[in-house]
Amino acid sequence: MNxxxxxxxxxxxxxKVALFExxxxxFGASGNSSGMIHGGPRYxxxxxxxxxxxxxxSGYIQEIAPHLxxxxxxxxxxxxxxGAKVAxxxxxxxxxxxxxxxxxxxxxxHARLTPDELRRLEPGLQGEVVGGVTFDExxxxxxxxxxxxxxxxxxxxxxxSVHTTVERVLRREDTGEVLGVDVRSRLTGKxxxxxxxxxxxxxxxxxxxxxxxxxxxxxxxxxxxxxxxxIVYDRRITNYAVVARAIDGRQVFIEPWENMCxxxxxxxxxxxxxxxxxATEDEVRYLEQALARVFPSIxxxxxxxxxxxxxxxxxxxxxxxxxxxxxxxxxxxxxxxARGMFSMIGGKLASYRLFAEEATDVVARFLGVQDPCTxxxxxxxxxxxxxxxxxxxDAAEVDAVTARRLVYRHGAxxxxxxxxxxRDPTEAAVVCPCEPVTExxxxxxxxxxxxxxxxxxxxxxxxxxxxxxxxxxxxRCGQIIAExxxxxxxxxxxxxxxxLNEQSRRRAPALSVIQARQEAVALASVRSELGLxxxxxxx
Amino acid sequence: MSAPRVAVIGAxxxxxxxxxxxxxxxxxxxxxxxxxxxSAMTSxxxxxxxxxxxxxFSDLLGLWRFDEAPRVVATRAGVLxxxxxxxxxxxxxxxxxGRRVGVAVVPRPGWDGRAVARALGSDAMAKELGxxxxxxxxxxLHDAAEARYPESDFAAxxxxxxxxxxxxxxxxxxxxxxxxxxxxxxxxxxxxEPVAERLSEAVGVPVGEVTSLPGEAAGRRLxxxxxxxxxxxxxxxxxxxxxxxxxQGERFDAIVLATGGVAGGGIELVRxxxxxxxxxxxxxxxxxxxxxxxxxxxxxxxxxxxxxxxLAWRDGAVLPAAGIVxxxxxxxxxxxxxxxxxxxxxxxxxxxxxxxxxASDGFRAGRLASA
Numbered sequence: 001m002n003x004x005x006x007x008x009x010x011x012x013x014x015x016k017v018a019l020f021e022x023x024x025x026x027f028g029a030s031g032n033s034s035g036m037i038h039g040g041p042r043y044x045x046x047x048x049x050x051x052x053x054x055x056x057x058s059g060y061i062q063e064i065a066p067h068l069x070x071x072x073x074x075x076x077x078x079x080x081x082x083g084a085k086v087a088x089x090x091x092x093x094x095x096x097x098x099x100x101x102x103x104x105x106x107x108x109x110h111a112r113l114t115p116d117e118l119r120r121l122e123p124g125l126q127g128e129v130v131g132g133v134t135f136d137e138x139x140x141x142x143x144x145x146x147x148x149x150x151x152x153x154x155x156x157x158x159x160x161s162v163h164t165t166v167e168r169v170l171r172r173e174d175t176g177e178v179l180g181v182d183v184r185s186r187l188t189g190k191x192x193x194x195x196x197x198x199x200x201x202x203x204x205x206x207x208x209x210x211x212x213x214x215x216x217x218x219x220x221x222x223x224x225x226x227x228x229x230x231i232v233y234d235r236r237i238t239n240y241a242v243v244a245r246a247i248d249g250r251q252v253f254i255e256p257w258e259n260m261c262x263x264x265x266x267x268x269x270x271x272x273x274x275x276x277x278x279a280t281e282d283e284v285r286y287l288e289q290a291l292a293r294v295f296p297s298i299x300x301x302x303x304x305x306x307x308x309x310x311x312x313x314x315x316x317x318x319x320x321x322x323x324x325x326x327x328x329x330x331x332x333x334x335x336x337x338a339r340g341m342f343s344m345i346g347g348k349l350a351s352y353r354l355f356a357e358e359a360t361d362v363v364a365r366f367l368g369v370q371d372p373c374t375x376x377x378x379x380x381x382x383x384x385x386x387x388x389x390x391x392x393x394d395a396a397e398v399d400a401v402t403a404r405r406l407v408y409r410h411g412a413x414x415x416x417x418x419x420x421x422x423r424d425p426t427e428a429a430v431v432c433p434c435e436p437v438t439e440x441x442x443x444x445x446x447x448x449x450x451x452x453x454x455x456x457x458x459x460x461x462x463x464x465x466x467x468x469x470x471x472x473x474x475x476r477c478g479q480i481i482a483e484x485x486x487x488x489x490x491x492x493x494x495x496x497x498x499x500l501n502e503q504s505r506r507r508a509p510a511l512s513v514i515q516a517r518q519e520a521v522a523l524a525s526v527r528s529e530l531g532l533x534x535x536x537x538x539x
Numbered sequence: 540m541s542a543p544r545v546a547v548i549g550a551x552x553x554x555x556x557x558x559x560x561x562x563x564x565x566x567x568x569x570x571x572x573x574x575x576x577x578s579a580m581t582s583x584x585x586x587x588x589x590x591x592x593x594x595x596f597s598d599l600l601g602l603w604r605f606d607e608a609p610r611v612v613a614t615r616a617g618v619l620x621x622x623x624x625x626x627x628x629x630x631x632x633x634x635x636x637g638r639r640v641g642v643a644v645v646p647r648p649g650w651d652g653r654a655v656a657r658a659l660g661s662d663a664m665a666k667e668l669g670x671x672x673x674x675x676x677x678x679x680l681h682d683a684a685e686a687r688y689p690e691s692d693f694a695a696x697x698x699x700x701x702x703x704x705x706x707x708x709x710x711x712x713x714x715x716x717x718x719x720x721x722x723x724x725x726x727x728x729x730x731x732e733p734v735a736e737r738l739s740e741a742v743g744v745p746v747g748e749v750t751s752l753p754g755e756a757a758g759r760r761l762x763x764x765x766x767x768x769x770x771x772x773x774x775x776x777x778x779x780x781x782x783x784x785x786x787q788g789e790r791f792d793a794i795v796l797a798t799g800g801v802a803g804g805g806i807e808l809v810r811x812x813x814x815x816x817x818x819x820x821x822x823x824x825x826x827x828x829x830x831x832x833x834x835x836x837x838x839x840x841x842x843x844x845x846x847x848x849x850l851a852w853r854d855g856a857v858l859p860a861a862g863i864v865x866x867x868x869x870x871x872x873x874x875x876x877x878x879x880x881x882x883x884x885x886x887x888x889x890x891x892x893x894x895x896x897x898a899s900d901g902f903r904a905g906r907l908a909s910a
Binding site: 285288292293426472 | 577580582584614615616617618619620649651653654658661662663750752753800801802804807808809810812813814820821891
C-alpha cells in the first residue's frame, strides 16, 4: 500500500518513478488485512491523533475511489457481569467521543442498544448482555486499492515491475549516496541495473531485509512484525459485524465482507518466513473460541479459507503487540550514511494516502520538486463516475450479480470490460461462479493490471477465493493466462495447481470433518484432470 | 469343516474384489458398506499394474477395457493422459493417431467444447500423436430443459433405445458433415453401463467421453457395476470392528477392511470443539477401527499435524496417523502386534492408490481371509 501510494503521488508530481515488488501487488499486509479502512477507534484513548488522521484520510479515500467502499455496521455487545452497566456507559461515552470524528468519513453516529434491540438486529447473539452499542465502519478490498494506485502511477509514467526482486542497493563508494538498484525478475530470471536519485523503501515487514541489501545497520529501519490471521466463511453469517472478547481479553470481530464473512484477528510477533505466512490451527481455534462465546453458530459455519499477513509496526521493545502505535514514520537514511534513501515504517490502510503524502513530500524536497500533493483530489482509476450495474448487466448480457461485482472492482472501467464482451461475446462466460468472475475480466486484468499468474488474478478479482476453493475455476484461469501471455499450456496448468495447493494449505487449519474429505476428493480430481496421478502407464 | 465366514467392510473396488475372491475360495461373505467412497468418484481412467488378480477382477466386472499398449484418454482441462486401461465409454485417442477428432459443442453449463478443443490442441502429447481437435456443434439435447439436468442424470438419458437411435442419427450426420474421424464428448454416455461402444458401432467412427469429475457418469457406472458383481445385498451403515473379529455383534473368522482413505471416507479428520480449552488437537482416525484398537496418541497427532498443512492425504503417512499399520496384509495395532484374521486392502492399506492396485489387493486379501 505504501509503495503504490508513493508511486502514485510522486508520479502525479511529475517525478519519474519505478516500482519493484518482489512478489505481487498487495502480497503482504496490504492484501491480508481485515478489509476495512476503519477509523481506529481503539487508538482514541491513548493516541487520538491516529484516529483523527485515519478518519480524515478515510474521507479522502471515499472521494477518490467511492466504488470500493461499502458500509459495515458493528455491534458491540456488553456481557453481563460485575461492573457491566458501568462498562456499557463508558463504552457509550467512548463512542460518543468517536462520533466527533465520524463526519470526516461520512460515518453514521453510534447508538446505544438495549438487549432486546441487540437480539432483534442479530438473533444469533447469545449470552446475557446488559446492552450494547452500534457503530459504523467502511469495508474495502485492500488489494483493489493497491492495484488502483499502481495503475494510476503507471498512467502517469511510472514503471511498475511485479515479481521483480531487488538484489542489491547500489551506493557510491565514497559518499555512501544511493545510486540505484540491481533487480532480477523472478519470472524470467533476467537481471537489470536501474539508476535513481532517490530510493524509497516501502517494503513493510521486509524493511530490515531491504536496508540490509543497502548495507545499512540492522536498526536503521526497525520493524516489529505482528502476524495477524483471518478466517473466511462461505457466506454472510451475520449482516452486522460483531465484536467479541477473546480468552486473553483481546477484541476480535466477525464482519460481513463483500459476499462472505471474515473472522479476525490475531496479533503475534512473527519471526518466520515473510514470503510464506500461514495461519496455524492454534490461531484458528483461538478466534473460533472467542466468537463462539457471543455467537455460537460460528461452530457450524463453513470456513472456506484463512489468510495471514504481517503488520509492519514501528519497532518498540516492551509493549504488548496491540499497544504498538500504528503511527507511521519516514526515516531519512542520510543519518546512516545513505543519502537519498528513505524508509517508510508503519502505517495503516486507512491513512495510507497521508503517509504516502508525507513520504513523497520528503522525497520531493530532497529532489527539489515543488509540486504539491493532489492524491486527495484526483480520483483513482474507475472512481471518476458512477456506473449503474443494472444498465451494465443489460448492455453486456450478464446477470446482475456479475455486473455488480464488476462495478465494485473496476468502477467506471467496467465499461472497458463491457466493450471487450461486445467485441467477443464468448468472453461473457463466467469462469469463477462463486464470485462471479467473467473471462473478460480475467483477460482485462492480465493485459491491464500486471497479473502474471493465477494467484495474481485471484488477488485482483477474488477468483478462486469463494466456496469452491478454486476447484472450478483455477484450471480455466490458467488456460486463459497461458493464452494471453503466450505461455505453454503446461505453465498455465502449473500455475493453477500451485494456486490450488496454496489455497488448500491455507484452508487446512480451518477444515471441518466433511470438508477434509471434500478437499481430498477435490485435490485428487484436479490431479487426475492434469494427468498427475501416479502409475500412469502401469506394467 | 464349515465354510469360513468372512466380513468385508467397504464395497468399493477393493472391497468387492475381496468379497468375490473370498467367495471363489468357498467362504461365506457378508459385506458391510456405509455409502459411496472413492470408487464412485472415479474419472474412468484405470491406472495401475494389470497383474493376474487385477485382470481376473476386471473380467468379472466387465466395465474396463485394456489393450496390449496403454490407452490415451482426454480430460476437460485439455490434457491427454496415457493410462493402462479405461472405462469402455472413454474415447481412446491411441486409435486416432494422425486423425481429426471432433469435440462436441453442446450448450450444457460447465462444458465449453471450443475451449476444450483449443486446450487439447496445444497439448504436447496431442502433437506427438498428430491428433488434431476441432469443435463441432452436435445436437445432443432433446430440449432446452435438459441443459439443466445434473451430469449423470443427463448421461442416463441415452440408455433408452429410442433416445440412443435419435442420438446415433444426430451424431452420424455431424460426423459425416464435418468429416471427423472420431468424436469426443462430455461424460454423457450412460449412467448404468457404458453406451459408447454401441454408439460408435452404429455411427461408424469412435465416439467417447472425456474423463469424469466426481459425481459424473464414470463413477456411477463403476458403482453400478460393482453392485451388480457383488450380487447379494449389502449391510448398510457404519460399523466398527473389534480385535475378537466381531462386527455388530456377529463373529467372523476373518475381516477385510476395505474402507478407503480420506477421500473414500474410511479415514476421518477429528476436531474437538474449539470452545473447549485443552481439547485434543486435530487427528485422523480410521472410522472402522474403534478407539480401543487404535488409541489416539501424541504420535498420531504429530503425524496429523505434518499431514495436514501439506495435505498429503494421498500419502501412506496418513494411515499410520490413523492407526492403520500393515505388515504384508495384516493390521498392526498400536501394541505393534499383528491381529490375526484382520486384513486391510486398497486405499485403507496403502493410501490413495490406483484402481488396479486396489482390485489386485482386494482379490489377494479375499484369498488370504478365506484360508
